[in-house]
Amino acid sequence: MVSLTVSLVAFFALIAWGFVFARPHGNPMAREIGDPRLRGNNLLDRVGLAVIIGDPFEHGAQGVDVFERADRAKAYLRRIVALTGAVQMGNNYVLEIGTTRFHVRDRYVRRLQGVSDPKCEYEETCFCLPYTRVPTAEQIATALLELANNPALFGRWSAQIGAVKADGEAFART
Amino acid sequence: MNARIVTFSSHGNTTLFEYDPASADMDEVNKVIAEYEAKTGAQPFDMATGERIKKVTRQQNEVLMVHPIAGG
Secondary structure (H helix, E strand, C coil): CCCHHHHHHHHHHHHHHHHHHCCCCCCCCHHCCHHHHHHCHHHHHHHHHECCCCCCCCCCCHCCHHHHHHHHHHHHHHHHHHHHHCEEEECEEEEEEEEEEEECCCEEEEEEEEECCCCCCEEEEEEEEECCCCCCCHHHHHHHHHHHHCCCCCEEEEECCCEECCCCCEECCC | CEEEEEEEEEEEEEEEEEEECCCCCCCEEEEEEHHHHHHCCCCEEEEEEEECCCCCCCCCCEEEECCEEEEC
C-alpha cells in the first residue's frame, strides 16, 4: 500500500513537473506575440523595456468567437472611416479626395475622377489582401486607409500587378 | 501609457507588441517594424492621424501595420 502511494505521488509529481517545464522559453510574455511572423525576434531583449503582450482577444482560436472578432473588426472600420472622412452609404464607403470619389465595398472599389464632370464614368477594380486573411470590415478599412493616403493606388490595383504596398511599391513575399 | 503596434489578422485586430514610449529603444522598435514590413509588406500608419509614417516616434501611441493590397 505504501509503495502504491509513493508511486502515485511520484506519478503526479512528474505530471506537475511536465506542466511547469513544458512552457517555452521560460518567459510567459514572450509567448504572447500576436503574430507568428514576429516570433523569434526576441523583442524583450532587443527593445529593452518593450513589453510584448497579447490581449485576451488575440488568441482567436482559443478565446474569441466569430461574432466578437466581427465586432472588433467593425469597430476598427468605424475608427478608420472617421479618420479618413469617408461616409457609409449602405454597404459602400464613399471617400472623396479632391475631385476623385471612391466607393469601397467588400472586395470592390469604384473610382469616379472629376466628380463634377457629368461625362466622367466610374471605373471599378476588385481588391484583396493576398497574404493575410482578415475580416471583410478590415479589408475595407485597409483599402480606405491606403486610398486616403495614396489615391493613385487605385491605378496600381487595377493594373493587376500583384500585391502593392501602401506606398505604391510592388511586393512579393519571398 | 504603453504604445502599441497593431495589425489586422484573421482574429480581427492583433496587437503585435507594446512598449513604453518613454523608455523603449525606438531604433529597435523601428528595426522590428522594418523586419515585419520586409516579411509581410505591411507599412505603419499612425492611428491618431490616419497617415502613413516612415518611422515610429515616441509621439505615436497606436500604429497600425497595413498590409499590401492586390487588385484584379
